[in-house]
Amino acid sequence: MTRYSRITGTGSYLPPRRLTNADLAAELAAKGVETSDEWIVERTGIRARHFAAPDVTSSDLGMEAAKQALEAAGLQASEIDLIIVATSTPDMVFPSAACILQNKLGIAGCPAFDVQAVCSGFVYALTVADAMIKTGSASKALVIGAEVFSRILDFSDRTTCVLFGDGAGAVVLEASDTPGILASDLHADGKHVGILCVPGSVSGGQVLGDPLLKMDGQAVFKLAVGVLESAARATLSKANLTEADIDWLIPHQANIRIMQSTAKKLKMPFEKVIVTVDEHGNTSAASIPLALDAAVRSGKVKKGDTLMLEGVGGGFTWGAVLLNY
Numbered sequence: 192m193t194r195y196s197r198i199t200g201t202g203s204y205l206p207p208r209r210l211t212n213a214d215l216a217a218e219l220a221a222k223g224v225e226t227s228d229e230w231i232v233e234r235t236g237i238r239a240r241h242f243a244a245p246d247v248t249s250s251d252l253g254m255e256a257a258k259q260a261l262e263a264a265g266l267q268a269s270e271i272d273l274i275i276v277a278t279s280t281p282d283m284v285f286p287s288a289a290c291i292l293q294n295k296l297g298i299a300g301c302p303a304f305d306v307q308a309v310c311s312g313f314v315y316a317l318t319v320a321d322a323m324i325k326t327g328s329a330s331k332a333l334v335i336g337a338e339v340f341s342r343i344l345d346f347s348d349r350t351t352c353v354l355f356g357d358g359a360g361a362v363v364l365e366a367s368d369t370p371g372i373l374a375s376d377l378h379a380d381g382k383h384v385g386i387l388c389v390p391g392s393v394s395g396g397q398v399l400g401d402p403l404l405k406m407d408g409q410a411v412f413k414l415a416v417g418v419l420e421s422a423a424r425a426t427l428s429k430a431n432l433t434e435a436d437i438d439w440l441i442p443h444q445a446n447i448r449i450m451q452s453t454a455k456k457l458k459m460p461f462e463k464v465i466v467t468v469d470e471h472g473n474t475s476a477a478s479i480p481l482a483l484d485a486a487v488r489s490g491k492v493k494k495g496d497t498l499m500l501e502g503v504g505g506g507f508t509w510g511a512v513l514l515n516y
């Protein structure tokens with residue numbers, strides 16, 4: 192019998208501190224940085240974001256999302272045999288946020304590691320977990336996207352600091368004899384490192400280079416729209432399906448204009464796109480599982496629906512996962 196993997200539970204967590212655009216604009220104005228609710232809403236669709244308290248880490252946020260996903264799947268943490276955390280803002284240089292989270296879950300022994308593919312991290316992590324389940328090296332995986340991007344924002348740069356937020360989303364992915372994940376398509380092109388990066392590093396006890404996020408927004412925007420269409424088409428073709436078979440498009444939540452362009456290129460009505468960027472901002476690797484969980488809990492996404500998850504971000508990395516929920 193063919194072995195497949197299927198999502199059996201979802202969860203998410205946002206830290207309690209919510210800043211509307213007006214709240215953030217007021218904080219920035221005090222530092223001499225000018226922005227407005229109008230600009231942010233019109234150019235991005237973002238209305239609010241959540242920021243974690245200074246002592247809260249990605250594994251803390253991921254832990255809350257994981258607990259919910261386990262509960263939704265009806266599993267105990269002790270039944271999990273693989274943990275993958277997608278993050279670019281891990282708790283430490285090492286060990287991985289996944290190992291720290293494993294210990295917080297009170298379990299030990301199963302493989303646990305981080306995937307670093309920035310905003311594409313969750314589709315990368317889900318694809319790796321799917322492959323490990325299909326080949327029999329895992330049966331019940333926790334796949335988590337967790338980020339504290341507020342830690343790496345340059346609050347003197349209005350072109351980036353208004354865009355990002357903190358949060359975590361999680362799924363339980365289990366072995367199944369009916370297909371859940373139908374196909375995936377992952378890519379990277381390292382020549383675009385410079386358009387979206389945090390160039391700093393730790394060396395000899397010092398931070399070398401700038402440890403804050405840099406982005407050429409327009410270059411990222413142009414690349415994102417093209418690759419999101421091609422990844423979706425490649426994934427559909429691998430599964431012998433067409434755009435018409437997609438019930439819900441769940442793209443990385445960076446900018447509502449990118450999502451509108453992608454839907455248009457795929458000839459999908461925008462009503463079929465899950466949008467949470469308005470309330471979450473861009474939470475990088477956490478954005479897709481956060482949006483998925485919101486759509487499941489609101490009753491939009493139902494058992495049996497066909498979902499297209501799509502990520503794009505620093506690297507440059509991009510990819511898509513098509514699945515039967």
Ligand code: UT7
Binds near residue numbers: 350
């Ligand atoms: O997660 C990884 C994926 N990341 C993305 O997908 C981000 C992709 N890029 C974008 O979403 C958009 O390019 C941005 C939202 C970052 C920028 O939108 P834009 O429409 O490309 O604006 P722009 O960079 O062309 O800036 C237009 C104007 C500039 O002023 P001038 O030069 O025309 O006078 C900026 O200085 O808007 C100004 N501006 C702002 N004004 C008020 C830039 N940021 C702000 C701001 N508040 N926060």
